[in-house]
Amino acid sequence: MIQQLLSSLLVFVLCVPHCHGGCAEVDSMTEAVAGESFLMGCISCKRREEVQAHTTVDWHFRATGEEEYAHIFHYDHPHPNTLHEDFNDRLEWQGTMGSKDVQIGAVFIHNVTFNDTGTYRCTFQRTLFLPLDNEYITVEKEVELTVVAKANRELLSVVSEIMMYVLIVVLQLWMIVVLIHCYNKIWAEHEARDARKALRAQKLALKKEPLDSKDNCDGVLLE
Helix, strand or coil: CHHHHHHHHHHHCCCCCCEECCEECCCCCCEEECCCCEEECCECCCCCCCCCEEEEEEEEEEECCCCCCEEEEEEECCEEEECCHHHCCCEEECCCCCCCCCCECCEEECCCCHHHCEEEEEEEEEEEECCCCEEEEEEEEEEEEEEECCCCCCHHHHHHHHHHHHHHHHHHHHHHHHHHHHHHHHHHHHHHHHHHHHHHHHHHHHHHHHHHHHHHHHHHHHC
16 A cells, blocks of 8 residues: 555656656656555656647566567557456556546556566557647657565655654644743733733722822811
8 A cells, every 4th residue: 555655656746857847757666566556657748738639558568588568558548458368457547537638657557466577668659739730759668567575665665754753743843832832922911911900900009098198187187
């Protein structure tokens, strides 16, 4: 599950120098765990976003020790097709949805086996509909996949875990600082309120004292 989340994070969040508009060409992860799912990333950004296009994606696989590639998957919006029996019910399209202009050609490999180790080739066949004439572009990318029995702790995983703990500590310290600030503010307001009450009481006492003295003097004169 962690491997799957990290793969998705790499494909949809990270950005490298080959960026065009909102698209980022990110290399796929290359280590899968036997028995789990693995996201095979493949991105080809269209350089001119304003131009309409139609793109198909093909995946080919060459097992370790083999010389020829086998055609295992084809996507032509909106139809994904698994073409090789070894991958039946194991490949799931995770690329661009809802558009013929495909720029993300990722697929999930479910229930990974050690026989899935090898080279995967992702091919984009893109047709650009230009005003004068159509332009045809082919982009190929390869992924060297290694299947292991147990997931190795990758750098991204370690950094993410460290950042998570750092964030937790920072948030806790921030909450403590906020609580102390609020407490000091409330205490200061409470003291200021008591000081104002005391001052008002003192002023009232000073106003009453001369009146009481005058009354006493009047009493003496009357006698």
